[in-house]
Amino acid sequence: MMLDNDAGSTIFLEDLEIGMKRDLSKLITDEDIEKFAEVSTDRNPVHLDDEYAKETMFQGRIAHGMLTAGLISAVIGEQLPGHGTVYLGQTLKFMAPVRPGDIVYVEVEVAEIDHKKRRVKLFTQAKIGETVVLRGEANVLAPSRKLD
Structure with a gap:
């Protein structure tokens, strides 16, 4: 189940503003993992085997970190800036595990805009409740109304 605001859109470079945000929430299921x-x-096996995972530092199964990071990509590619965005890079800091049954809330915020180069820096984070599980920065090439 995905709950999002303004899915499947494009915000062109000319309309982006510092501080603009978009988000989504997703229940992480066994099937997703x-x-x-x-x-x-x-x-x-830390992702797939209950018995194995119980003996790890996580004391149970966890979702792949990149599955959570993929939700950031979904916000960037579908909402902010949206369709036509080209991903240039992403930093990620994994801060806490995501488990089957967790609802992950992902938020992307415009931090910097370089209109001349069409480049945008985005702050990215994922949370479960108030716990930040993932934080980073993305650099993208934003779609523009102007032809190059």
Whole structure:
């Protein structure tokens, strides 16, 4: 289940403003983790095997960090700036685990805009309740109404 605001849109470079934000929330399911393991080929048992995961520092199964990071990509590609955005880079700091059954809230905020180069820096974070589980910065090439 995804709950989002303004999904499937484009905010052109000319309309972006510092402080503009978009977000989404997603319930992380066992199926999500299994599908991500299949697609990524990351079958680490900490994600898939209850018995194994109980003996780790996490004391239970956790979602792949990049599954959570993928939700940031969803906000950037679908909402802010949205369709036509080109991802140039992303930093990520994983701060806490995400478990099956958690609802992850992802927020992306415009931090800097370089109109001449069409580049935008975005602050990115993911939370479960009040706990920040992932934080970083993305650099993107924003879609523009003007032809190059």
